[in-house]
Amino acid sequence: MIRRVKPEIDAKILKxxxxxxxxxxxxxxxxxxxxxxESKHYKQAFVSVIDWWxxxxxxxKVRKEIEYLKISTLLVLEDxxxxxxxxxxxxxxxxxxxxxxxxxxxxxxxxxxQEALAFFKKNGFYITDILLGKYKAGINENILFKKL
Ligand SMILES: CC(C)(COP(=O)(O)OP(=O)(O)OC[C@H]1O[C@@H](n2cnc3c(N)ncnc32)[C@H](O)[C@@H]1OP(=O)(O)O)[C@@H](O)C(=O)NCCC(=O)NCCS
Numbered sequence: 001m002i003r004r005v006k007p008e009i010d011a012k013i014l015k016x017x018x019x020x021x022x023x024x025x026x027x028x029x030x031x032x033x034x035x036x037x038e039s040k041h042y043k044q045a046f047v048s049v050i051d052w053w054x055x056x057x058x059x060x061k062v063r064k065e066i067e068y069l070k071i072s073t074l075l076v077l078e079d080x081x082x083x084x085x086x087x088x089x090x091x092x093x094x095x096x097x098x099x100x101x102x103x104x105x106x107x108x109x110x111x112x113x114q115e116a117l118a119f120f121k122k123n124g125f126y127i128t129d130i131l132l133g134k135y136k137a138g139i140n141e142n143i144l145f146k147k148l
Contacts, residue, residue, distance in 0.1 A: 001049050002048045003047065003049065004045065004047075005036050005037060005045040010037070010047060014047075014054075017057060017077065021075055022073070025110055025112055026136065032073070035059065036057070039059070042061055042063050043072075045059040045060075045073075046092070048092075055080045056076045056077065056085060056089045058071070058073065059071075059073040060093070064100065064102075067103070068106070069100070069106065070105070070106045070107060071093055072107075074086075074090070074116075086119055087123065102148065104145060104146060105148065106145050107144050108141045108142060108144065109144060110141055111130075111139060111141070111142065120144055125145065126144065128145045130142055131143065
């Protein structure tokens, strides 16, 4: 089942995921966690849950007025990786974009996350720009784009 984040059910596991997968690369993730738990306005967060286990987390910045849809976080939890779930997740994100009349998706991936970069390139994204130090001093952040 894919649903929006429910803070009363998901807070603990999302906190653990932010600490495990994001903090090593981007430092303290309290703001990200708050963002996932209180998704509102243009910030929207979803999870996929099977048998009470969260399998993936997706957060989006949705700005219809400027035709801007950005994947902020796309994360398959470790136990579920390499089972085509990332593909399913991307499929959901792309359908969300289409239903909402977006014609493209943007995202950024750190040069330190080569596995995520390989995944997105394999699935039709290409690099449009590279910004030095956007999120972390001295580290390149790749800007990726996919036309739908
Ligand atoms: C990258 C990630 C999304 C891939 O999800 P996944 O469920 O493991 O991938 P899938 O099984 O759906 O793979 C889909 C395709 O991508 C390919 N792929 C997946 N991971 C890959 C990798 N590390 N390198 C190269 N190709 C990869 C698969 O081979 C598959 O190709 P195919 O369709 O030709 O068989 C997942 O591993 C992940 O979330 N990693 C952590 C990333 C992270 O930290 N994100 C936070 C920053 S936003």
